[in-house]
Amino acid sequence: GLSPTSLEAAADVPMVLVHGDADEAVSGDQTRRWAAKMREMGMKYEYYEIRGGGHRDAIIAGAPRVFAFFDKHSK
Secondary structure, eight states: OOOGGGGGGGTTSOEEEEEETTOSSSOHHHHHHHHHHHHHHTOOEEEEEETTOOHHHHHHHHHHHHHHHHHHHOO
């Protein structure tokens, strides 16, 4: 799979991450590593962790944040 080092090719692309802290399908640690790499690289990004949220909750609760993010960063 992809690793956070693959971000170098997209360093100028604003990104948003949303993850439920109770997600059993994908580890929150994985997403936090991506966010840490984005911060280290000085990328424009936002990271939202949905407290008590599972995999599906991140999509449902995160959708408004994702749309707001792209409204701010669209060209």
